[in-house]
Amino acid sequence: MSSLQPVRGTHDLLPEDMRRHREVLEAGRAVANRFGYDEIATPIFEKTEVFKRTLGDTSDVVTKEMYTFSTKGGDDITLRPENTAGVARAFMSNGLSQQLPVKYFYGGPMFRHERPQKGRQRQFHQAGVELLGVEKPQGDVEIIALGVHFLKELGVYDDTVLELNTLGDVESRKAYRDALVEYFSNFKDQLSEDSLDRLEKNPLRILDSKNEGDRKLVAEAPIFSDYLNDFSKDFFVQVKAGLDDLGIAYEINPRLVRGLDYYCHTAFEFTTTALGAQGTVLAGGRYDGLIKMMGGPATPGVGWASGIERLSMLMTREVSAPKPVVIIPMGEAADKRAPIIADELRYAGYRTELGYSGNLKKRLNRANKQNACVAIIMGDDELAENSATVRDLVSGDQSIVKLDELTKKLSIYR
RNA sequence: GUGGCUGUAGCUCAGUUGGUUAGAGCACCGGUUUGUGGUACCGGGGGCCGGGGGUUCAAGUCCCCUCAGCCACCCCA
Numbered sequence: 001m002s003s004l005q006p007v008r009g010t011h012d013l014l015p016e017d018m019r020r021h022r023e024v025l026e027a028g029r030a031v032a033n034r035f036g037y038d039e040i041a042t043p044i045f046e047k048t049e050v051f052k053r054t055l056g057d058t059s060d061v062v063t064k065e066m067y068t069f070s071t072k073g074g075d076d077i078t079l080r081p082e083n084t085a086g087v088a089r090a091f092m093s094n095g096l097s098q099q100l101p102v103k104y105f106y107g108g109p110m111f112r113h114e115r116p117q118k119g120r121q122r123q124f125h126q127a128g129v130e131l132l133g134v135e136k137p138q139g140d141v142e143i144i145a146l147g148v149h150f151l152k153e154l155g156v157y158d159d160t161v162l163e164l165n166t167l168g169d170v171e172s173r174k175a176y177r178d179a180l181v182e183y184f185s186n187f188k189d190q191l192s193e194d195s196l197d198r199l200e201k202n203p204l205r206i207l208d209s210k211n212e213g214d215r216k217l218v219a220e221a222p223i224f225s226d227y228l229n230d231f232s233k234d235f236f237v238q239v240k241a242g243l244d245d246l247g248i249a250y251e252i253n254p255r256l257v258r259g260l261d262y263y264c265h266t267a268f269e270f271t272t273t274a275l276g277a278q279g280t281v282l283a284g285g286r287y288d289g290l291i292k293m294m295g296g297p298a299t300p301g302v303g304w305a306s307g308i309e310r311l312s313m314l315m316t317r318e319v320s321a322p323k324p325v326v327i328i329p330m331g332e333a334a335d336k337r338a339p340i341i342a343d344e345l346r347y348a349g350y351r352t353e354l355g356y357s358g359n360l361k362k363r364l365n366r367a368n369k370q371n372a373c374v375a376i377i378m379g380d381d382e383l384a385e386n387s388a389t390v391r392d393l394v395s396g397d398q399s400i401v402k403l404d405e406l407t408k409k410l411s412i413y414r
Numbered sequence: 415g416u417g418g419c420u421g422u423a424g425c426u427c428a429g430u431u432g433g434u435u436a437g438a439g440c441a442c443c444g445g446u447u448u449g450u451g452g453u454a455c456c457g458g459g460g461g462c463c464g465g466g467g468g469u470u471c472a473a474g475u476c477c478c479c480u481c482a483g484c485c486a487c488c489c490c491a
Contacts, residue, residue, distance in 0.1 A: 005482065060489050126491055280491060307491030330449060364451035379449065
């Protein structure tokens, strides 16, 4: 019995789920295409080192969330927990540094061994974009604008807030990080257990602590803006100005941080309150240090990833089920002829179903359940005159139609 | 990984202080109606009560373990 349950944190996407899922993915693909981003796919697993190297040995993802295994050949493999590392690896594997900028869209499953809850699964799906080779703030603005278009396309933009922050360049962040460590080290006895841990791994995260005691300390902590150098300040000013020019609203959130060292400058998240604790629906930032850290040529990058399941939960719009044409043969000659007509209709592009068993009442009933728009009822007597009854299942109107005019007659149901 | 809540039919849920063959609505199948649907009426199938162990004359109900889901923390999309 328990072996019939899907593995914890995984879910089947039945047709209705799948339709919404695809709607999200196709919207992303279409919008990205408008911005000049082409779709790529990288393998869903990579050598473990690809993720270890890029995500850092101390990150949660690497220390406890990866699905790692060794192959028969002895390779150390990991199911991708995110896709930026994979795209970066592909960038280098294929020698793409010669044709910058590189603009990619991707979508597919990701795997993280976390405790499942609402909006969080162990296998989930992301759609994302990466822009490599643009060091200017215009790149950040373009990437965020792409996200806005995407969310608008899905009709969920108004349910989200864009939170924005800067992490500064390497120099600024190091200076701030040192200042934070120095400050919080004076209060080791007052910090929560989680934050003591963060002090080692990722001091910036302490700023975001929900612990009350921590928050009191945070209130008095050094402010990031005091540590930003002129270059970083100017960069952030330009990003904000670019967003203003496009009429994109945002809220500055100084506590919005990123754990990983290669992140710099812009960090942003589109969040919603409609999904419970897992409110981040699309998030990204700039990662100028990544490619170099992986052993490639220093190449700036910006990008984001979005959660397809989260977006599809947020999307209230109905995703309509397909409406087939149903052929109902009544009689021996009709039974023989129906598949041929169905075949023609299918070549003509109609979704076509055949209703074989039961009396007419049952077959019409089934056609309703199939959400059919029209039924073609073919009796032997009608067939003898090369015609059939075409019944509109919404209005109930019906008429006799010559078979060779069928395709034309049905064109209103396309 | 930690804590709290929950698990009865395909779905949403009843089920008394433990007491005969575990119920309803929706859905499904059949009939009223052998070529005209959505409505109505009548009938039917479907459950190891998440799984395992224990207490008891007797467990869906009480206890323990386990699995899964939900919620929060951690972290993230």
